Amino acid sequence: MQDLYQRDVAALSKLQNLRFFPLAVTRGQGAYLFDQTGRKMLDFSASWGAASLGHGHPAIVDAVTRAAQDQAGCSILSSASLPAIELAEKLLEITPGHGERRVWLGHSGSDANETIARVVIAATGRPRIMAFSGAYHGGTAGSMAVSGHTTQEGVEKFNGLSLIPYPDPFRPYLEDPSGDSVLNYIEELFRKSFPPHEVAAFFFEPIQADGGLIVPPPGFFKKLANLCKKHGILTVCDEVKVGLGRTGKLHCFLDEDMVPDIVIFGKGLGGGLPISAAIGPAHIMNHQAAFSMQTLHGNPICAAAALAVLETIEKEKLINNAAHVGQIIQNELKALQVDQTIIGDVRGRGLAIGIELIEGEDKKPAAQKTSLIIYRAFELGAVLYYVGMHSNILELTPPLTLTAEQAKNGVNIIAQAIEDVENNLVSTEKLTGFEGW
Ligand SMILES: Cc1ncc(COP(=O)(O)O)c(C=O)c1O
Structure with a gap:
C-alpha cells in the first residue's frame, strides 16, 4: 500500500x-x-x-446509530425536529443568560461566529464590531472578517472592525499585566475615534486559544463586560475551543464573574461531528426568518451526537x-x-x-x-x-x-x-x- x-x-x-x-x-x-x-x-x-x-466513545456511537436508523428528517429549516429541540433546550438549561433567549444551530465555530457578526449589526442597527488582535473566530469570510489572527493577514476585514490588544500577562500591553491599560485604550477609542453607541458587539475568547492560549488577568472580563453594558454593547463569548468542560468548569466564562449576552459553542460540542450553537437574546436571535441557514444545520444525527456529549460530560x-x-x-x-x-x-x-x-x-x-x-x-x-x-x-x-x-x-x-x-x-x-x- x-x-x-x-x-x-x-x-x-x-x-x-x-x-x-x-x-x-x-x-x-x-x-x-x-x-x-x-x-x-x-x-x-x-x-x-x-x-x-x-x-x-460508545455514547456517541450509540446516539449517532440510533439517530441514523430512525431519522427525524435531516433539516430543521422547514420542520421542527426532536433532537434539535432537545439540544436547544439542554443548551438553554446549562448556559447562564439573561431574559428570553433562543438557540441557533450550525456546523462549525466559523458559521456560528459569522452568523452572530451579521445579525448583531442587522438587529441593532449599530455599524461596528470590536474584537481582539490574535482572535481566531473562524475560517469563513464573515468569521475571518471579525478575527485578528496573523494566519489571516491579507484577508478582508469587516469595515467597522476594531481590533484591541488581548490582555496577555506574559507579554503585557504597555507593561501592565493587570489589563487595565487595555481597558483605558478602549475608552480612549470611544473618546477619540468613534462613539460607543456605534458598536454592536464585542467578540472575545475567554482564553485566547489560537492567539497563544492566553489566560486573561483575573477580573479583566468582568470590567470589560461592565463597560460594554454601560454602552449597550453586546458581549459575544466564543467558547468554541475552551468551552463545555475543558477548563474544569462547564463554561470557561464562569471563571470571569460575568454573564455574556451571546455564547458560541462548536468543536467539542459534537465530539467529532460537525455542529455548533449560538445562544443569545430572543430579539437578536429572532431578528428575521431565513437570515442565516444551511440545509443540514441542526440535522438530527449531529444534534444527537451533541446531546450525547453533554450527557456524557455530566455522567462521567x-x-x-x-x-x-x-x-x-x-x-x-x-x-x-x-x-x-x-x-x-x-x-x-x-x-x-x-x-x-x-x-x-x-x-x-x-x-x-x-x-x-x-x-x-x-x-x-x-x-x-x-x-x-x-x-x-x-x-x-x-x-x-x-x-x-x-x-x-x-x-x-x-x-x-x-x-x-x-x-x-x-x-x-x-x-x-x-x-x-
Ligand atoms: C475560538 C475559536 N472560535 C472559532 C473557531 C472556528 O471553528 P471551526 O474551525 O470549527 O469553524 C476556532 C477554531 O480554531 C476557535 O478556536
Whole structure:
C-alpha cells in the first residue's frame, strides 16, 4: 500500500492543510490515534479540541446509530425536529443568560461566529464590531472578517472592525499585566475615534486559544463586560475551543464573574461531528426568518451526537476530570520548567494548556524549536500542535477523558522532545513541506 500521507498529498487540496508532521491516521480509540502500521500515538490535541470525549466513545456511537436508523428528517429549516429541540433546550438549561433567549444551530465555530457578526449589526442597527488582535473566530469570510489572527493577514476585514490588544500577562500591553491599560485604550477609542453607541458587539475568547492560549488577568472580563453594558454593547463569548468542560468548569466564562449576552459553542460540542450553537437574546436571535441557514444545520444525527456529549460530560464527571488531570499536567510541566529555560511560561485551565517557548532573557519566541519539538514528539508517539501569533506556544487540548497516567506519559514525551531538540538531535530538514502557521 502506498504511503497514506503521500496519497493525501496526491488527492486532497492543500487549501485546508495546517500540517506540522506527516501524521496519517487510520483509526482512533479513546485518547489514542493509530496510523496504517498500527503505531499508537497519544492524542494531546484531540483534533484541536473537537474530540472532546476522545475517539469512538460508545455514547456517541450509540446516539449517532440510533439517530441514523430512525431519522427525524435531516433539516430543521422547514420542520421542527426532536433532537434539535432537545439540544436547544439542554443548551438553554446549562448556559447562564439573561431574559428570553433562543438557540441557533450550525456546523462549525466559523458559521456560528459569522452568523452572530451579521445579525448583531442587522438587529441593532449599530455599524461596528470590536474584537481582539490574535482572535481566531473562524475560517469563513464573515468569521475571518471579525478575527485578528496573523494566519489571516491579507484577508478582508469587516469595515467597522476594531481590533484591541488581548490582555496577555506574559507579554503585557504597555507593561501592565493587570489589563487595565487595555481597558483605558478602549475608552480612549470611544473618546477619540468613534462613539460607543456605534458598536454592536464585542467578540472575545475567554482564553485566547489560537492567539497563544492566553489566560486573561483575573477580573479583566468582568470590567470589560461592565463597560460594554454601560454602552449597550453586546458581549459575544466564543467558547468554541475552551468551552463545555475543558477548563474544569462547564463554561470557561464562569471563571470571569460575568454573564455574556451571546455564547458560541462548536468543536467539542459534537465530539467529532460537525455542529455548533449560538445562544443569545430572543430579539437578536429572532431578528428575521431565513437570515442565516444551511440545509443540514441542526440535522438530527449531529444534534444527537451533541446531546450525547453533554450527557456524557455530566455522567462521567468529565469537568472534574479535566480540572484534576489538567492540574497534574501543569504541575509536571512547571517542574520541567525549572531545568528547561526554553519553557518561558506554563499556563491554562483544566485541559486547555499552553507552554510558551522562548530564547534568551528578552523572551524571544522560539518558533523554529517549537516546530522541531512537536515534530520530535510525533516521532516519539504524541500528537500536539502549536499556536500563537509568533508560532511558539505548544497547545494541549486532549480529550476530556484523558487519564492521569496518559497525561504523565504525554508530558514525558514532551520532556524528551524538548531535550532532543535542545541537544540538536532533530534536523530542521524534517520540517520541509510542513509549513504550520
Ligand atoms: C475560538 C475559536 N472560535 C472559532 C473557531 C472556528 O471553528 P471551526 O474551525 O470549527 O469553524 C476556532 C477554531 O480554531 C476557535 O478556536
